[in-house]
Amino acid sequence: MRPSRLHVPRYHAGPGEVADFSYLKLSPAGEVQRPDVNVPAAEVVTMANQLIRVLDDRHQAVGPWHPHLEPEELQVGLRHMMLTRAFDDRMQRMQRSGKISFYIRSLGEEAIGVAQGMALRPGDMLFPAYRQQGLYMVRGRPLVDLICQLLSNTRDMCKGRQLPIMYHWRDGNIFSISGNLATQFPQAVGWAMAAAIQGTDDVAATWIGEGSSAEADFHHAMLFASVYQAPVILNLVNNQWAISTFQGFAGGENQTFASRGPGYGIAGLRVDGNDFLAVHAVTRWAAERARNGHGPTLIEHVTYRAAAHSTSDDPSRYRPRDDYERWPLGDPVERLKGHLIAIGEWSEDRHSALTAELEAQVTAAWKEAVTYGTLNEAPRLDPHLMFEDVFKEMPEHLQRQDAELRAERQEG
Amino acid sequence: MAQMNMIQALNSAMDIMLGRDPKVVILGEDIGYFGGVFRTTDGLQRKYGEHRVLDTPIAEGGIVAAAIGMGVNGLRPVAEIQFADYIYPAYDQIVSELARLRYRSAGEFFAPVTIRTPCGGGIRGGQTHSQSPEGIFAHVSGLKVVMPSNPYDAKGLLISAIEDDDPVIFFEPKRIYNGPFDGQPDQAAVPWSAHPKGEVPDGYYKVPIGRCEVVQAGTAVTVVTYGTMVHVCVAAARSAGIDAEIIDVRSMVPLDVDTLVESVRRTGRCVVVHEATRFGGFGGELSATIQEECFWHLEAPILRVAGWDTPYPHAFEWEYFPGQKRVANALKRVMEAA
Numbered sequence: 001m002r003p004s005r006l007h008v009p010r011y012h013a014g015p016g017e018v019a020d021f022s023y024l025k026l027s028p029a030g031e032v033q034r035p036d037v038n039v040p041a042a043e044v045v046t047m048a049n050q051l052i053r054v055l056d057d058r059h060q061a062v063g064p065w066h067p068h069l070e071p072e073e074l075q076v077g078l079r080h081m082m083l084t085r086a087f088d089d090r091m092q093r094m095q096r097s098g099k100i101s102f103y104i105r106s107l108g109e110e111a112i113g114v115a116q117g118m119a120l121r122p123g124d125m126l127f128p129a130y131r132q133q134g135l136y137m138v139r140g141r142p143l144v145d146l147i148c149q150l151l152s153n154t155r156d157m158c159k160g161r162q163l164p165i166m167y168h169w170r171d172g173n174i175f176s177i178s179g180n181l182a183t184q185f186p187q188a189v190g191w192a193m194a195a196a197i198q199g200t201d202d203v204a205a206t207w208i209g210e211g212s213s214a215e216a217d218f219h220h221a222m223l224f225a226s227v228y229q230a231p232v233i234l235n236l237v238n239n240q241w242a243i244s245t246f247q248g249f250a251g252g253e254n255q256t257f258a259s260r261g262p263g264y265g266i267a268g269l270r271v272d273g274n275d276f277l278a279v280h281a282v283t284r285w286a287a288e289r290a291r292n293g294h295g296p297t298l299i300e301h302v303t304y305r306a307a308a309h310s311t312s313d314d315p316s317r318y319r320p321r322d323d324y325e326r327w328p329l330g331d332p333v334e335r336l337k338g339h340l341i342a343i344g345e346w347s348e349d350r351h352s353a354l355t356a357e358l359e360a361q362v363t364a365a366w367k368e369a370v371t372y373g374t375l376n377e378a379p380r381l382d383p384h385l386m387f388e389d390v391f392k393e394m395p396e397h398l399q400r401q402d403a404e405l406r407a408e409r410q411e412g
Numbered sequence: 413m414a415q416m417n418m419i420q421a422l423n424s425a426m427d428i429m430l431g432r433d434p435k436v437v438i439l440g441e442d443i444g445y446f447g448g449v450f451r452t453t454d455g456l457q458r459k460y461g462e463h464r465v466l467d468t469p470i471a472e473g474g475i476v477a478a479a480i481g482m483g484v485n486g487l488r489p490v491a492e493i494q495f496a497d498y499i500y501p502a503y504d505q506i507v508s509e510l511a512r513l514r515y516r517s518a519g520e521f522f523a524p525v526t527i528r529t530p531c532g533g534g535i536r537g538g539q540t541h542s543q544s545p546e547g548i549f550a551h552v553s554g555l556k557v558v559m560p561s562n563p564y565d566a567k568g569l570l571i572s573a574i575e576d577d578d579p580v581i582f583f584e585p586k587r588i589y590n591g592p593f594d595g596q597p598d599q600a601a602v603p604w605s606a607h608p609k610g611e612v613p614d615g616y617y618k619v620p621i622g623r624c625e626v627v628q629a630g631t632a633v634t635v636v637t638y639g640t641m642v643h644v645c646v647a648a649a650r651s652a653g654i655d656a657e658i659i660d661v662r663s664m665v666p667l668d669v670d671t672l673v674e675s676v677r678r679t680g681r682c683v684v685v686h687e688a689t690r691f692g693g694f695g696g697e698l699s700a701t702i703q704e705e706c707f708w709h710l711e712a713p714i715l716r717v718a719g720w721d722t723p724y725p726h727a728f729e730w731e732y733f734p735g736q737k738r739v740a741n742a743l744k745r746v747m748e749a750a
Contacts, residue, residue, distance in 0.1 A: 125485070159518040170520040175484065178516075180508040186474050187509070190481020197437065197463050197487065204481075216501070220474030227469060389519045390554050392577045395622065395666035 009248030015316055019323035024302070025049065025256065026328065029056035030063025034281075037289040041267045048258035048268035051302060054277035055335055059342035067281040071345035077118055077276055078336050078346070079354060080137040081110040085333060086358040087133070087143060088307075090366060091150060095164075095311045099374055100150045102164045106131045108306030108324060109239055111276045111332035112207075114138055116235065119283035120205060125195075127175045127188035127206035130165050131237070131305075139172040143365035152381070153373035159388070160381045181212035185221035185234065192232035192290070193224070203290040205233040205283075210250045210257050210300075211242020222298070226264040231290035233283065234266070234298045237273065239305035244318040261298035273301030274332040277339070302329065383409070416612040417604040418589045421563035422452050422528070425570035426490060428616050430460045433488060436574060439466040439475060440492030440528075449494060450530060450589060472502040476527065480510055483523025490574055496531035496583060497543045510579045511554030526573040526580045531559070532640050532687050533719075534587035534597065534733060538726035544639070544688035544719070549581045550664040550697070556621055557664040559583040561642040562592065562609030565662060568619025576621060585639040585687075595644035595735040622666040626675070630657035633681035633746055636672055636698050638662060641685045641734065648739035654747060664694055672698070673705040680711040681746045685739055690718035712749030715742045 012020040032050045035043070054061050069077075088105040095103040106113065113134025120126070126135055136146060148155040150164040158166065168176035175191075178184060188206030195202050208218060213236055225232050236257045240247050247253075261268020267289070271282045279301065286297035306324040308315050324331075340346030373379040387394060387402040394402070416424065429436045438444075438453060444467035447454035457465035468475050472493055479489035493499045499506075506527070514522040533542030550557045556578050560566040566584065573580035587593050591602045592609075604610030627642055632654050635645045638661040649656035657675050661667070676682045682702055684695040695716045703714055717734050725732055 127481075157518060157520075158516060161518065162516050166516065168517040168520055170517070176513060176517040176521050178509060180504060183477065183505060183509050186477030186505075187481040187484070190478030190483075191485045192481070193478060194437075194482040194485035194487045197482075198485070216471075216473055217477065217505075220471050220477060223469050223471060224474050224478055228466075389515045391556070392514065392522070396669070397666065 019320045019326040027051040029053040034064035038294045045262040053272040059338040065281040080114040084134045090362045104310045105307040115279035116283045123202045127184040129207045147369035151374045155372045159385045182215035182217035189224045192230035203231040207235045210238040222264040225296035229295035233286045241305045243309045258300035268298045270300045273303030274329040276336040415605045421567035425567040429574045435488045438490045476502040476505040479525045480523040490526045493529040496529040524577045528582045530586035531583040532585040539723040542724035547694035556580040564609045572618045592643040594647035624668040627658045630655040634675040634679045637685040648736040652740040676706040677709040682714045685717040691721045717742045
């Protein structure tokens, strides 16, 4: 007999070591079956341990999950992903030059926000986490509006109240992003329950990281979605990293995150999150399932956080520098580009031209946005705005404080 | 008009709102099929169906989160947290989400959620069925916080809360569900039918959130209190023979400062009474606000009477509870001061 010892998950490779992704369970492209959308969750339990992939190593789309999208749609998808990347890249640089206080890139994860946004209907309600800016590109929010939020300037949609990237868009049906992780997950389920109560066929989709799936909110969402068979798509973006903590500490060491679905009686699918076609197909499947009254789906997107967690993070302190180059599922933009070229619908020249066009678009938006002020440069928002929207109507105690601040500012 | 106890009055409020507004839904643990552990939602699921009166898993965080999502999707949810002592798993959803949604989205999103929850002691509930956490929520910007002390206010305030587009935390002092308990557990229980506030209109009416009520006019001292303690204070003043003006706060947020200040400036003395623990409690806010506004009118320091700063102990409930003796002693002290 020997006493218990804690099992502490081990990092696969640290700084200065060679990245090791041998822990990943992969399936060959085209291998995983595609069941009917009304399949009982209990009959697809094994899918949680497979990996749905459409694009193979020769850039061909294969297998039952091939969504057969028109080339034009794929080109639009590529454009949205490239725009997301160009936008992220520029905002990262603006943060480094001190114009923005904070930023979070989605580098390497662009296929998720973009393909899923495209696979859903405009009336479907989105409850994103902070790394799905591709949704805003798909739904067409002007870049200037996003940048004004990042700058907390006079046209900031949040009126200066939120950290950069905490966007919201009521008219675009995208819910307000919270800095308290995972809270949106059960809220999306509540939204979906209300859709069912009111008899509409809109569905809700929500996103969470594998790291924040450790929060109770994840489990509340799964349970409520299962109990009430809510029309919701529960996306778990497994980008392997929660700031510096690898997915083993979120419980992913010995079982997939998708396998949490069957435990709750929810279909759990695991998809190559860097495969635009696979993500699109899986999302369509889950949306159709939800829309036709067959309940929720948990989708684990296997992807990689290619960049730092945020502009406040330095990943060279906890992981190998060249890890993304060794990531076995490649880069989502490169893979869709490769596929489009392989089917004769794209070229290196068109790609370069589009890159330049999108960079110019971002630059133009930036130039316009800064004319409305920046965090530190005039024009500034009226600080009086901090008292509004605490309640629908400003109560007396806030009116008094508002007046106090006004007096304080007049003193100079 | 009908005779109602608080449970019947609350049930009537929800019945009326479910009937008037198809967007109103009710959710919580044991509230549907069974009708609630206190019977507050009795009969509502039978009448309005299981899509509008939903039983939920035992997951307060999930209940509040789902209510937020429902509110964002156009419904007007009333969530029951079975005991205020169980509200903490939902704290993040209430404080970081429900309270802040309108603010952080600059008014684009909001969730008109009412959270009903029985609070307070005096029912042999021990530390997990007796707490009064209103101060914790009153401290959070973006929440309205109310606590009725009688059936008439309970119904009118609950209708106001449900119709309010801001989130409202609605505390129900469960010791007075069935009668106006005055702090003497050994005496025969008095039913609401013997109290004028047990007279409740059958139909729709509102008691505004943000207005306190002068329960009894007086000249010697102002007693600022709410919930069960309203009845304890009325009895304590009577037994002490002190002509106290007793004000039921009813709404912690927004707070009706003017009514409190007008009264204290007139009487020159003030005692603040609540059942919740004293240190950092809502009584501190009341006391400080009144002091700031009334200092030059005060004849004596403002005193606070509250629960001791301990958890609510099962075996020492009546030594813990701020009963008539403790209130009367404070009244005498404040009257004896120069």
